[in-house]
Amino acid sequence: MAPKITVIGTGYLGATHAAAMAELGFEVLGLDVVPEKVAMLSEGRVPMFEPGLEELLHKHVAGLEGSSGRLRFTTSYEEAGEFGDVHFVCVNTPQKHGEYACDMSYVDTAFASLAPHLHRPALVVGKSTVPVGSAERLAARLTELAPAGEGAELAWNPEFLREGFAVKDTLHPDRIVVGVASEQAEKQLREIYATPIAEGSPFVVTDYPTAELxxxxxxxxxxxxxxxxxxxxxxxxxxxxDVVKLAEALGHDDRIGKKFLRAGIGFGGGCLPKDLRAFMARAGELGVDQALTFLREIDSINMRRRGHMVELAREAVGGGFLGKRVSVLGATFKPDSDDVRDSPALNVAGQIHLQGGQVTVFDPKGMDNARRVFPTLRYEDSALEAVRGAHVVLHLTEWGEFRELDPAELGEVVAERRILDGRNTLDADRWREAGWTFRAMGRPRA
Structure with a gap:
C-alpha cells in the first residue's frame, strides 16, 4: 500500500512539492499555520507565480471539478500526524536579522509541533536548507518528542528547485539526494521517488551531514x-x-561549461545570497572559516555589480540623477518569477531613486510585489509606457519579452535614446541601428 504523505509548510517549496507528490499518485495533505494560505491553496490558487503550479493544483486539489482529489490542505498538526506515513518539512530558513547565520526557528517549531502527534512509526523528511549538523540534532529531538519514540525516524532530502522551473525540477530532478540513517528510510524514499528514478534521475544515498552540505x-x-x-x-x-566573447570561449571547455557565464548585475533572490552567508557562518562555528573565506569576495563582487550599474546610469545621464527620468525594465531577481526578494534590479532602481532620479519600473509579473517593497517608485503596465520620457533605459531582468521589444517604437517615446543592458541579452546591433546609444556590462562601448 502506497504511503500517505504530508507536506509541512506550503510556501514556494512546499506547495510545489505537495502538488508534485499528488501528480506522482500519492494521497497528500499539505499543512500551513496561515489559514489564508490554506484557503487559497484549497481553491487551487497559489500565492506566488510559478509556471505550471496552478494547473497542477487544479488537477489534484480535492473538491475542484475534474480533479483527482488526492491533495488536501489543513492547519492541524494533529490531523497531519494521524494522516501521514511520510512527512516532508518544507518551511523557510531565512537569514537572521543582523547576522549571516540561518534562522532555524521555523524548522524547530515545525518539528516541535509535529512530533507529539506521531503515535505510530513515521518517516520525517527535511527538505529545508539548513546548516550542517541540524539533521543530527533534529533526529534526536524527534525521538525525544514523538510518542512513537525511535519509530519516528528522520531523513534529509535537500531541494534543488529553480524558480520558474520548480514543477519540472520536482517531477524530473537532475538528482535526488537523501541522507538516511537506516535501510528502511532509504527504501521508503526509493518508493516515493520510484517514477523519476525509473526515468533516469540519479538517486544518491548519503549520511546526514553530506546531504546537508x-x-x-x-x-x-x-x-x-x-x-x-x-x-x-x-x-x-x-x-x-568583450566579456561575452570571453565567456563564449571559456564555455567551450567541457571542464567549465557554458551555463551561468553571462555577466551582468549579479544574482539575488530569497535563496542564493542568504544560503551563501549561512554557509560561511556555519563554517565559522565549526572552526573552519578559512575554508570559505573566498565566499566573502564572491558576495562582495556580486553586490558591487549593483553599484556599478548605478554608476553607469549616472554617467549616461551626464553625472547626476536630479531631474532625470530613468526607466527600469525588470523588478524580479530572475525571469519567470514574481519574486523580488534581494532583487538586483529593484535594488538598482531603489538606489537611483534615493539619489534623486525619477524612476519608472515595468515587470511582466513582479509589479505587485515590487510596489510592496518600494512603494515610492513609479510603475507602469507596459514597457512602452515605462520608457516614455526616459533619459536612460536600464534592462535589468532578462525576461524574454524584453528581447523582443522594438527599439524603433520605444525610440519614439523616450527623451534620449540611451540603453544600458545589465543582463547582456539584448541585440546590441539592433538597438544601435535604431539610433540608440547602447552599453552593456563588460563589453566595448561600440
Whole structure:
C-alpha cells in the first residue's frame, strides 16, 4: 500500500512539492499555520507565480471539478500526524536579522509541533536548507518528542528547485539526494521517488551531514561561477575586452561549461545570497572559516555589480540623477518569477531613486510585489509606457519579452535614446541601428 504523505509548510517549496507528490499518485495533505494560505491553496490558487503550479493544483486539489482529489490542505498538526506515513518539512530558513547565520526557528517549531502527534512509526523528511549538523540534532529531538519514540525516524532530502522551473525540477530532478540513517528510510524514499528514478534521475544515498552540505556547496559553486564572470567583466571594461566573447570561449571547455557565464548585475533572490552567508557562518562555528573565506569576495563582487550599474546610469545621464527620468525594465531577481526578494534590479532602481532620479519600473509579473517593497517608485503596465520620457533605459531582468521589444517604437517615446543592458541579452546591433546609444556590462562601448 502506497504511503500517505504530508507536506509541512506550503510556501514556494512546499506547495510545489505537495502538488508534485499528488501528480506522482500519492494521497497528500499539505499543512500551513496561515489559514489564508490554506484557503487559497484549497481553491487551487497559489500565492506566488510559478509556471505550471496552478494547473497542477487544479488537477489534484480535492473538491475542484475534474480533479483527482488526492491533495488536501489543513492547519492541524494533529490531523497531519494521524494522516501521514511520510512527512516532508518544507518551511523557510531565512537569514537572521543582523547576522549571516540561518534562522532555524521555523524548522524547530515545525518539528516541535509535529512530533507529539506521531503515535505510530513515521518517516520525517527535511527538505529545508539548513546548516550542517541540524539533521543530527533534529533526529534526536524527534525521538525525544514523538510518542512513537525511535519509530519516528528522520531523513534529509535537500531541494534543488529553480524558480520558474520548480514543477519540472520536482517531477524530473537532475538528482535526488537523501541522507538516511537506516535501510528502511532509504527504501521508503526509493518508493516515493520510484517514477523519476525509473526515468533516469540519479538517486544518491548519503549520511546526514553530506546531504546537508550538498545544497550549501551547490549554491556556493553556482554563486562562485556567476561572480567569476562578473569579475572578468570588470577587467574587460578596464582593458577594452568583450566579456561575452570571453565567456563564449571559456564555455567551450567541457571542464567549465557554458551555463551561468553571462555577466551582468549579479544574482539575488530569497535563496542564493542568504544560503551563501549561512554557509560561511556555519563554517565559522565549526572552526573552519578559512575554508570559505573566498565566499566573502564572491558576495562582495556580486553586490558591487549593483553599484556599478548605478554608476553607469549616472554617467549616461551626464553625472547626476536630479531631474532625470530613468526607466527600469525588470523588478524580479530572475525571469519567470514574481519574486523580488534581494532583487538586483529593484535594488538598482531603489538606489537611483534615493539619489534623486525619477524612476519608472515595468515587470511582466513582479509589479505587485515590487510596489510592496518600494512603494515610492513609479510603475507602469507596459514597457512602452515605462520608457516614455526616459533619459536612460536600464534592462535589468532578462525576461524574454524584453528581447523582443522594438527599439524603433520605444525610440519614439523616450527623451534620449540611451540603453544600458545589465543582463547582456539584448541585440546590441539592433538597438544601435535604431539610433540608440547602447552599453552593456563588460563589453566595448561600440
Amino acid at each position: 550538498v545544497k550549501a556547496s551547490a549554491n556556493s559553486f553556482l554563486a562562485t561561477k556567476i561572480s567569476y564572470i562578473n569579475a572578468m567583466a570588470e577587467i574587460c571594461e578596464a582593458a577594452g575586452g
